[in-house]
Amino acid sequence: MLQILARGGGDAINEETFSEKLGTVPTPHGHEILVKVQATSINPLDTKLRMRTPSSEQIVLGYDTSGIVVDTGDEVTHYKKGDHIYFMGQAKYAGSFAQYQLADARTVAFAPKNCSEAETATFPVATFTAYDALFNRLEYISAANANTEKTILIIGGAGGVGSMAIQLAKWAGLTVIATASREETADWCRDMGADYVINHHNNMMEQIRELDMHWVNSIFCTTHLSDHWGTMSELIEPQGAIVLIDDPAGPLDLRLFKTKSVRICWEFALVRTMYDTPDLQMQGFILAKIAQLIDSFQIRSPLTETLYGLTAKNIQKAHLRQESNTMVGKQAIIISP
Structure with missing residues (x-):
């Protein structure tokens, strides 16, 4: 599978900061699910983590995901292959700037029905x-x-x-x-x-x-x-x-x-998954509530810009835009059509 790596501490303007890599598709175990990423988005969290990562390391960023379940661990009962879900990533897994991504099934929810993939991808973290x-x-x-x-x-x-x-x-x-x-x-x-x-x-x-x-x-x-x-x-x-x-x-x-x-x-959105808190499943519960609000037209996506294709160039563009201090709303990146 294709992944986009970000070099720790690298400036977004430097094209060597982002690179493409072919990796192995992971296998889900236990509560894990494997998701084919349809769309993702970028957050200030991504740019901050890039800059805080040691320069000797490369990481796959991306904390917003809209995608399709393609495989499940043996303890997953609520989701099955083919389900359309959305979720926030967590630190122990590689991010959504990739074709496939692992997630904990307790932290995901069924995607809202009245949104495009790009719109859905802007919701989780924000x-x-x-x-x-x-x-x-x-x-x-x-x-x-x-x-x-x-x-x-x-x-x-x-x-x-x-x-x-x-x-x-x-x-x-x-x-x-x-x-x-x-x-x-x-x-x-x-x-x-x-x-x-x-x-x-x-x-x-x-x-x-x-x-x-x-x-x-x-x-x-x-x-x-x-x-x-x-x-x-x-x-x-x-x-x-x-x-x-x-x-x-x-x-x-x-x-x-x-x-x-x-x-x-x-407020830190990833606190429950970072520390495996007793209310971990609250993450999935809140996302399910948010999907209901979206589908009943109580709230709408803040999408203002969409990039197409999983490329190092697009990820670089998204980081530069995020760091420009002129961003209104959110950007989405279509990974898989």
Whole structure:
């Protein structure tokens, strides 16, 4: 099978960073399934892992998969050959920038029926992250219009996670304030359903006040955490909650939030598979719930760009676009027609 390797620490602009390799198709055991990858997507996680990997190593990246089950381990009962599924990858398996990929059957779900392969591939990581952050970390109720009179500020609303967080928060009844700094990204946030859009490059406190709000009930920071740390301490209400996914540039002063008794938590989509937590199957359960929301037209794909073909050149293009800081929505890569 064909795989695309990424050299650890390699710059995306360098064509030697990505290379094509023929490997052996793996055999599933136990809870594992073997999937023929139909489409994949790229996330900030891919570019970060590439840069953090030692320069002496090469890895197969890719954490979003839409594909077809071609074989199963002897402990798999819920899926069979020919099933169309989608899932997030995990660290112990090679990624989806390949023709075939192993997955743990407990972490996958049947793919939504009302989407193209490219659209389906944009959902797993971004939508799971947004769902887990909103309904498990921030503890909002996961039901339509169940959280009215609550406000959330989503910093970085035009990215993949931000796009899905806006939609899920609106479905759940929250008033959504998203941030964007360009006309294009502001329009995108409104199209995703944001009630208000403010510019994170300007004084956010003043802009919130202009909306006749004093504080927000919660904040979901998806990007440039260090830049917004102090502002978040001013904007969050007493006893409010903040969820973070972006890596800080350096140490942060937690004391800023002490007098408000603010609850601060992290969301990392791969935590359950990385540590084999007792709620591992929650990963598959949440993806199944997301598929239901997609098929009932409550949320839609943030797909904005599609590349065709599993080639080193396409993977390089996707990494360069992801690192450009101008990405709106998400990119998909069609692996198998």
